[in-house]
Amino acid sequence: MLDYTEIPPAHWQDALVQTRENGSEGVRARVLWGAHEQVRGVRDFSKASRLRLERFLGLAHSQGLSVELELGFPPSKDTFPAWTRTLEHTSTVPAIFWENGHESFCHTTIPSLFDSEITEGFESFVEEVMGLCHLYQQPEGPISRVWLDLGVFHADSQIIEHAGFAEFMRERYRDIAALNVVFQTSFKSFDSLSTKASFRTLLDRRAWVAAHDFKRCRESMLKRVTERLSRKFPELSPVTPSRASTGAHPFEIFVDSTFLEVTTDGQRCFPCLPAGIVNPIAVQSFRVADYLSANARREGVRIHYSQNFRAEEAGQKRLIVVCGKYLARDAMTALEAFTATGGTLYFPFGAPLYDESLSAWKIAIDRNRVAAGTIAYDENAWDEMVKGVSA
Amino acid sequence: MTLPCLPVTETTRRELADLLGLGAGFRCYETLGNLLLRGVRVGRDGIRPLLRPLALNEISLNAITGTEPLALYRHAEPSVTCLPSPANPSLWHEVLPYPFGLMLVPPLATARLEFFPPSWGEAWREVAGQFSALEAALARTEIGCLWLTSTGRPSRLLVVHHVRKVRTKAGFAPSLHELGEAYDRGELGGERLWQTFGTQVGFFSLDIPAISEGNHIISLSEAIAKTLELPHRSVEFKLVKDPLPDFQL
DSSP, rough: OOOOGGSOOOHHHHHHHHHHHHHHHHHEOOOHHHOOOSBTTTTOOSSGGGGGGHHHHHHHTHHHHHEEEEOOOSSSSTTTTTGGGOOSSEEEEGGGGGGGOSSSSSSEEOOTTTHHHHHHHHHHHHHHHHHHHHHGGGGTSSEEEEEEEEEGGGGOOOOOSSSHHHHHHHHSSSSSHHHHHTOOOOOOOOGGGGHHHHHHHHHHHHHHHHHHHHHHHHHHHHHHHHHHHHOOTTTEEEEOOOOOOOOOSOOOOEEEOTTEEOOOOOOOSEEGGGGGBOOOOHHHHHHHHHHHHHHHHHHTTOOOEEEEOGGGOOOOOOOEEEOOEEEHHHHHHHHHHHHHHOOOEEEOOOOOEEETTSOBOOOOSSSEEEEETTTTTHHHHHHHHHHHHHO | OOOOEEOOHHHHHHHHHHHHTTOOSSEEEEEEEEEEEEEEEEETTEEEOOOOSBBHHHHHHHHTTTTEEEEEEOHHHSSSSSEEOOOOOOOHHHSSSHHHHHSSSOTTEEEEEEEEEEHHHHHHHHHHHHHHHHHHTTTSSSEEEEEEEEEEEEEEEEEEEEETEEEEEEEEOOOHHHHHHHHHHTTOOHHHHHHHHHEEEEEEEEOOOOOOOHHHHHHHHHHHHHHOGGGSSSEEOOOOOOOOOOOOO
């Protein structure tokens, strides 16, 4: 990834030559909205030397390099224009998601993707960039593709206060009575769910199911944004967030990411804390993942984070699930299939007992393939697992 | 010129902490109320996350502080700390592994850092101040180089790039080790720096003394102070504009 706005323009040529000498045939560059729009609605692609996108594209073309441009919201100090900082609607994301950000338990505030001023401003910016890109498309120019990456919004913890959350829950449960049965609550309508206090209740009652719904809701809301932008700008290719590896190595460790936010490179994680609400299970999940990944790094093993388990790939993989007593039904089905195809399950803080409808989980899985409870505090057990995989 | 520094990886972060002698035994906990959010133990064998305990009350805290030094980062309830905007962390926050960055940042309104025993905390606060002064010195020129040496350990060159006083890049530059070696021989001059970087450069050297168990933080603090107090130990190349011609009526 080359951030032309962060390299002095006099060095662009050298950077591109070096890229080519390193054996690359192409370069990926981010076009950051905040860098190009210092004043609201006024975009600079030609005045300031570091913002001369056309010059950069021309240099890349002269070096015979293809260029993939990336638009969107990557974690960078120039992601958002300065004027967006004063908008009423904000989102919060773990600070660890920001480039070189705080690794401690801090969140940071960013403008909300669901603020109409952000939507309109960003669409207008994309329109201007795409107009410019048309002139530099291959084969006449170097641009081979333009990506759309919603970046930091994949870790947005604030969406429960957006009307889209209530809509999602209505679609999922159809009837408020059905939701009340699952969460053992007494909400009168779906609209009353869109508050922090309501979501805290859901988390307190059925933490795993609430976090599962929260993440699925976020995914669906972001998908809608991507689809809308893709319809408007058909040349944009959406970037999908990284999924767990489907690599061929049979010995792999997977951690259920329902309670985790994972950085796009899949290297670091943070507890999933909707609206900043700290849930003990999310913290436990993070601490197990943090402990395992530190050991795995030492042994040269990679930990994968995943929310979707594909049974046909289980093999000898190990999956760690930190949960309470309740799991969503579809997750239970996936876990049964996971063990049926050879995978081993670990429930460090105890196995789930019921599905979301309070039906007891009639575990149709090989008990030998499940380890529950006792390993929670046993550091040796985790060490041996990592060493076993590295061997 | 493309800045020839490599991005800071998890491994280089840990190596740097080790080189600076920050690896003596202590624990660092982050808490929210009684809930222990994260715990790590920093030791000679590296930084190890801890699975236990899950919660921290006064009794368990007393038991821990009696055995080894502890840094305790407490978030104010009910939510975790929310920074007002994406942080622009200090250089040390960027290049040192967790929890060292945490121990060098100024306190926030919603989170406070406590040290046990307090005298150990004072030593950390002192070193944080020295790091901050060193960062300011590195930011005086477009390129700031810090040659880190310690007896019996491989030396490292930390390169920091600033554009209009804003840090854009920091990393290690193994390919430029010969600059450090030239400095050690007393052969590094402004001209060599100009040839290498083609811009304004400040080159500093930090000789880290042999680390003994008890006073490693104080020793580091003194070493940085020495680097900053003796200007002749650094090499600087600055572009000097032509003086203005005499103004005549």
